[in-house]
Amino acid sequence: MSAFGAMVWNGFREARRNRVTVVVGAFAAVVLLSSTLVTEVTVATFDRVLTDFGLGMMSLILVFLTIFLSSGLLSREIERRTIFLVVSKPVSRTQFLLARLAGNMLTLAVLMTAMMLIFVSQLVLFQVELNSVQFVAAAGLWFELLVLTSAGILFSSFAGPAVSAIATTGIYFAGHLANDLFDIARRLDDGAVKSFATALYYMLPNLERMNFRPQATYALPVDVSTFFSGVGYGLGWAALFTAAAIFIFERRDFR
Amino acid sequence: MTAISPDAPPIQVRGLSKTYKVGFWFNRTVRALQGLDLEVGPGQIYGLLGPNGAGKSTTIKILMNLVRPSGGTALLFGQPVDRAATRRLVGFLPENPAPYEYLTGREFVTLAGQLCGMSGHELDVRVKEVLGAVEMGAAEKLQIRRYSKGMVQRVALAQALVARPKMLILDEPTSGLDPVGRRQMRDLILAERDRGTTVLFCSHIIPDVEALCDRLAVLVGGRLVREGSVRELLSAQVPTVELVVEGLKMDQVKNLGVALESSQSLDGRVLLQVSDSDSQRLLSQVLAAGGRVNSLQAAKFSLEQLFMDALRDSGRTTSVGGEINT
Numbered sequence: 020m021s022a023f024g025a026m027v028w029n030g031f032r033e034a035r036r037n038r039v040t041v042v043v044g045a046f047a048a049v050v051l052l053s054s055t056l057v058t059e060v061t062v063a064t065f066d067r068v069l070t071d072f073g074l075g076m077m078s079l080i081l082v083f084l085t086i087f088l089s090s091g092l093l094s095r096e097i098e099r100r101t102i103f104l105v106v107s108k109p110v111s112r113t114q115f116l117l118a119r120l121a122g123n124m125l126t127l128a129v130l131m132t133a134m135m136l137i138f139v140s141q142l143v144l145f146q147v148e149l150n151s152v153q154f155v156a157a158a159g160l161w162f163e164l165l166v167l168t169s170a171g172i173l174f175s176s177f178a179g180p181a182v183s184a185i186a187t188t189g190i191y192f193a194g195h196l197a198n199d200l201f202d203i204a205r206r207l208d209d210g211a212v213k214s215f216a217t218a219l220y221y222m223l224p225n226l227e228r229m230n231f232r233p234q235a236t237y238a239l240p241v242d243v244s245t246f247f248s249g250v251g252y253g254l255g256w257a258a259l260f261t262a263a264a265i266f267i268f269e270r271r272d273f274r
Numbered sequence: 275m276t277a278i279s280p281d282a283p284p285i286q287v288r289g290l291s292k293t294y295k296v297g298f299w300f301n302r303t304v305r306a307l308q309g310l311d312l313e314v315g316p317g318q319i320y321g322l323l324g325p326n327g328a329g330k331s332t333t334i335k336i337l338m339n340l341v342r343p344s345g346g347t348a349l350l351f352g353q354p355v356d357r358a359a360t361r362r363l364v365g366f367l368p369e370n371p372a373p374y375e376y377l378t379g380r381e382f383v384t385l386a387g388q389l390c391g392m393s394g395h396e397l398d399v400r401v402k403e404v405l406g407a408v409e410m411g412a413a414e415k416l417q418i419r420r421y422s423k424g425m426v427q428r429v430a431l432a433q434a435l436v437a438r439p440k441m442l443i444l445d446e447p448t449s450g451l452d453p454v455g456r457r458q459m460r461d462l463i464l465a466e467r468d469r470g471t472t473v474l475f476c477s478h479i480i481p482d483v484e485a486l487c488d489r490l491a492v493l494v495g496g497r498l499v500r501e502g503s504v505r506e507l508l509s510a511q512v513p514t515v516e517l518v519v520e521g522l523k524m525d526q527v528k529n530l531g532v533a534l535e536s537s538q539s540l541d542g543r544v545l546l547q548v549s550d551s552d553s554q555r556l557l558s559q560v561l562a563a564g565g566r567v568n569s570l571q572a573a574k575f576s577l578e579q580l581f582m583d584a585l586r587d588s589g590r591t592t593s594v595g596g597e598i599n600t
Contacts, residue, residue: 020388020393022390026389033374036376036377099372100370101372103368104366104372105389109362272294273341274294
């Protein structure tokens with residue numbers, strides 16, 4: 020295995036050994052309970068509620084986990100001084116950072132796959148029709164998690180885990196409210212405030228562009244160009260956050 | 275980019291300085307290193323000795339590219355320290371090493387080997403070999419979070435040795451070890467030197483430095499204050515004599531008019547240290563004043579004395595820390 024591959028695998032192994040996989044169990048329990056509840060309280064929209072709740076819960080759990088993992092990805096290594104024994108080897112800091120990012124995304128991909136299996140099993144069990152948009156929504160979520168992970172890594176390259184977690188949570192909420200911010204900016208009369216709100220919209224990642232959960236809930240098709248433009252947009256933001264993190268991390272002293 | 279030259283001196287440091295900016299607004303500075311010059315030749319065990327905050331660990335962290343220098347140059351095997359490939363030739367044991375606790379000892383040393391480009395059967399064999407050398411073979415399948423401090427130190431040494439480095443950089447390798455562990459660590463370092471490995475060894479445990487090092491640099495307050503082979507440095511010390519005197523009080527002894535290197539009261543006795551040339555005069559003065567000399571012996575030349583002399587000569591009022599500017 021190459022040095023980079025070894026670091027990526029180690030990141031995944033860290034999450035597994037620290038029992039991060041327990042979130043899959045939590046998801047299974049919530050999905051099971053919810054489906055029992057949903058069968059009791061819904062009449063006609065059962066399919067939609069089950070899909071909406073399943074994908075929404077998956078998103079909530081994985082976003083929470085992403086913020087928790089990514090906000091300490093670098094800062095915990097520096098605080099605990101585990102980084103000394105890695106970056107003193109013939110690997111560059113950039114390689115280390117990218118491997119940590121890739122390890123985190125591998126962990127999230129494995130967890131998401133396990134959650135999707137549970138989700139699909141639930142839909143099959145309740146004879147809800149499966150459609151491709153449910154999988155498109157899951158793929159979009161993964162790219163949203165990539166943006167959040169790279170934002171978390173950026174904050175963690177210069178701040179402690181608590182500050183990074185707060186800032187990444189801020190990015191998450193602002194990212195999902197970005198469309199509202201843009202609408203508000205359009206309706207404003209005051210030129211300066213309008214410019215400020217518009218500038219703020221462009222300075223924050225619009226996470227709604229990767230959110231295909233509403234379409235999955237209503238079984239509406241997502242055209243290929245919409246999906247790939249959302250994915251490209253997410254990759255662009257992730258690249259920007261990662262480049263900034265590398266810039267800072269390459270110049271940091273590890274005392 | 276020039277190739278790594280294994281024939282170049284393992285370490286060359288010229289005018290190295292490091293100033294840390296501290297405080298909430300980064301408006302205070304601590305000068306941890308000031309114009310350090312060092313050269314470590316192949317096959318040597320080179321000691322860095324100094325009190326806390328002397329700049330030893332900062333020097334090592336610059337060499338391992340963990341800290342960026344503020345000025346000067348640092349080369350490993352003729353290459354800049356920020357070149358990742360150079361570190362393939364170096365094994366590093368930091369002070370209070372912190373390996374990944376969720377890994378077993380074997381997994382951690384394997385990871386270290388993989389980071390150095392090793393793989394397959396060669397890596398498996400080498401991991402087994404180094405874990406055996408540090409006597410961790412029996413505990414290799416335990417997670418590191420269950421290790422004692424001494425076991426962590428041993429597995430961290432194993433990861434430093436796994437890629438057969440041409441140079442070892444060891445920061446306080448014996449701190450926290452019991453006497454047996456210290457002895458084994460010293461034997462391992464000597465064994466590595468016998469294989470031709472260069473060792474840069476930093477400690478404030480003087481007996482370890484004295485037992486291991488061929489050459490030595492003493493740092494105080496970020497400055498180099500002594501440098502040379504251990505033999506040269508010890509032979510440059512002024513020979514002194516120790517006397518234990520009874521029947522005289524400290525102030526009476528101090529009024530005898532002989533310059534004392536040191537003096538100390540012990541249970542009604544006075545322990546004096548005086549230069550060899552003044553010893554006969556002090557002896558006769560003590561006897562003339564009615565005192566009795568209990569013992570008289572030549573003081574052993576020691577690194578401890580050298581260290582204390584260096585500290586005194588540096589003119590610093592405290593041994594601890596770098597130079598702080600507010």
